[in-house]
Each structure stands twice: as structure tokens, then as C-alpha cells.
Amino acid sequence: SPAPHKSFPFRGLQISSFANRSWTRTDGLAWLGELQPYTWRNESNTIGFLKPWSRGTFSDQQWEQLQHTFLVYRSSFTRDIWEFVKMLPGDYPLEIQVSGGCELLPRNISESFLRAAFQGKDVLSFQGMSWASAPDAPPLIEEVIKVLNQDQGTKETVHWLLHDICPELVRGLLQTGKSELEKQVKPEAWLCSGHSPGPGRLLLVCHVSGFYPKPVRVMWMRGEQEEPGTRQGDVMPNADSTWYLPVTLNVSAGEAAGLSCRVKHSSLGDQNIILYWDGNRVS
Numbered sequence: 001s002p003a004p005h006k007s008f009p010f011r012g013l014q015i016s017s018f019a020n021r022s023w024t025r026t027d028g029l030a031w032l033g034e035l036q037p038y039t040w041r042n043e044s045n046t047i048g049f050l051k052p053w054s055r056g057t058f059s060d061q062q063w064e065q066l067q068h069t070f071l072v073y074r075s076s077f078t079r080d081i082w083e084f085v086k087m088l089p090g091d092y093p094l095e096i097q098v099s100g101g102c103e104l105l106p107r108n109i110s111e112s113f114l115r116a117a118f119q120g121k122d123v124l125s126f127q128g129m130s131w132a133s134a135p136d137a138p139p140l141i142e143e144v145i146k147v148l149n150q151d152q153g154t155k156e157t158v159h160w161l162l163h164d165i166c167p168e169l170v171r172g173l174l175q176t177g178k179s180e181l182e183k184q185v186k187p188e189a190w191l192c193s194g195h196s197p198g199p200g201r202l203l204l205v206c207h208v209s210g211f212y213p214k215p216v217r218v219m220w221m222r223g224e225q226e227e228p229g230t231r232q233g234d235v236m237p238n239a240d241s242t243w244y245l246p247v248t249l250n251v252s253a254g255e256a257a258g259l260s261c262r263v264k265h266s267s268l269g270d271q272n273i274i275l276y277w278d279g280n281r282v283s
């Protein structure tokens with residue numbers, strides 16, 4: 001059977017803060033799956049490469065062209081917003097978040113998106129060849145859209161970035177970053193009892209740590225049956241770029257014997273980790 005399709009969505013994020021009529025900053029960053037190849041601080045005129053493979057397969061000349069495009073965009077965007085503010089009700093501070101990116105799908109297809117949020121709420125997106133307002137956007141956004149849609153040159157540039165540049169960049173990054181993207185690190189797991197939830201009750205904790213990539217499945221089991229009360233905690237980062245996840249089960253002390261914790265992770269293949277709760281343990 002064919003290998004399961006691993007997906008590495010590429011997402012560029014822009015965070016623009018307008019504190020008042022003169023103070024503003026725009027920061028950018030980009031992710032490929034759970035790795036961050038790019039950063040772009042407001043103080044810098046160049047996109048920062050955070051990985052040895054961030055250049056992908058683009059030439060220096062292609063990167064210079066992209067760099068220039070984004071530099072022009074950043075200053076034009078800031079100027080645009082100062083103009084739009086005059087049309088919109090409300091006052092500073094303003095927060096605008098733009099996110100865009102693409103994902104390669106099987107059969108050489110790619111999917112792209114670009115959308116923006118104003119004060120934390122979606123307001124617009126780029127659809128096909130033009131700008132469109134989000135479903136519940138305030139009516140005045142329509143005025144902004146009208147202005148944006150009059151600029152044919154910008155619409156062509158956005159379309160080029162989303163549908164030509166983005167998938168080509170990702171195709172290159174998947175090659176140059178292959179070993180880091182496909183890295184697999186096995187989890188360790190151990191059992192503990194947590195703070196007792198009440199008289200006669202135990203909180204069993206299955207700690208799973210050190211795994212990469214992030215997707216993991218951990219469940220408390222009785223025989224082959226999953227325990228319905230299993231509660232996944234939050235996946236937290238370790239300092240060595242692996243992940244940690246605690247999974248708990250609240251049971252009466254008498255029912256703890258015979259329970260086990262099962263861990264499934266891509267690094268383990270079919271070898272699940274299974275740890276049995278020792279009903280005779282003291283704590």
C-alpha cells in the first residue's frame with residue numbers, strides 16, 4: 001500500500017500593530033509543518049533564515065526579487081492602513097493579522113489561501129483573483145475591499161505569490177529540509193499517580209515525553225477497551241524540540257488494577273508502548 005501522505009502546510013503570518021497615529025510595527029514569520037524556517041522582524045529589512053535549508057531551491061536572484069516584493073509590500077501596507085483608518089469608525093490601537101500559505105496535495109495539486117483579521121476578527125480574504133469580505137465583516141470593510149480590488153497590479157502579485165511562488169518554495173523546502181522534516185524521535189512513557197481527586201479515588205497519570213513529530217495517540221485501556229474517562233492534557237514543548245503530553249484517568253482506588261496506558265506514535269511503527277498499572281504500588 002502507498003505510504004500515508006504526510007502533509008507539511010506552509011503558513012506565513014503577519015502581525016501589524018498600530019498603537020497610535022505614528023507608532024506602528026509589522027512582524028512576520030513562517031512555518032512549514034511544525035518547523036519555522038523564516039522570521040521577519042520590524043527592525044530588519046531582510047527576511048531572516050532560521051534553518052540551514054531555508055533558501056530551498058530558489059536562486060539568490062529569486063530571493064532578492066521576493067525580498068524586494070515584501071519590502072515594498074510592508075511599507076505600502078502600513079501607508080494603506082493609515083489611509084483606511086480614516087474611513088473606519090473606532091480608534092487606535094489597531095491590530096491586523098494576515099495569514100497566507102499553501103499546501104501541496106497528492107497528484108501535483110496545491111491549495112492556497114490568504115486572509116486577514118482586524119481586531120482579532122476575520123474581515124477579508126483573497127479568493128481566486130480578487131479580495132472578498134468575510135461572512136460577518138463590518139459593512140465598512142466593503143469600502144476597503146472596493147479600494148483593494150481596483151489595484152489590478154497588486155491582485156496579480158498576490159495571485160503569483162499564492163499560486164506560483166508558494167508551491168514552488170514548498171517543493172524546494174521539502175527537498176532541502178527533508179531530513180529535519182522527516183525526523184522521528186521515539187517517546188518514553190511512565191506512570192504516576194497524581195493528586196487524589198477525592199476520598200477513595202486515584203488520578204492515574206501516563207506521562208509521554210520526548211517524541212517528534214507532534215501527532216501522538218495515548219489512551220488508558222482496560223484490556224482491549226479504551227477507558228472513556230481518559231483525559232488528554234496539553235501537548236507541551238520540551239527544550240530539545242521534542243514534545244511532552246500527560247494523559248490522566250480518574251478512577252476509584254479499587255478499579256485501578258488491570259489498567260494500562262497505550263502509546264501510538266509514528267516513530268514506533270506498530271510497536272505500541274504499553275505500561276501496566278501496578279495495583280500494589282504505594283503511591
Ligand code: ELG
Pocket residue numbers: 069072073074076077080081084085088096098100114116118123124144148151152153154157158161
Ligand atoms: N502592492 C504597491 O495586502 C500579503 C502579500 C501581499 C503582497 C502584495 C504585493 C503588492 C504590493 O506591494 C502595493 O502597489 C503598487 O505597486 C505595485 C508594484 O510594486 C503594482 O504596480 C501595483 O499595481 C501598484 O498599486 C499596494 O500599495 C498594496 O495596496 C499594498 C497592500 C495590499 C494588501 N492590503 C491588505 C489590507 C491586506 C490585508 C488586509 C488589509 C486591510 C485590513 C482591514 C483594515 C481595516
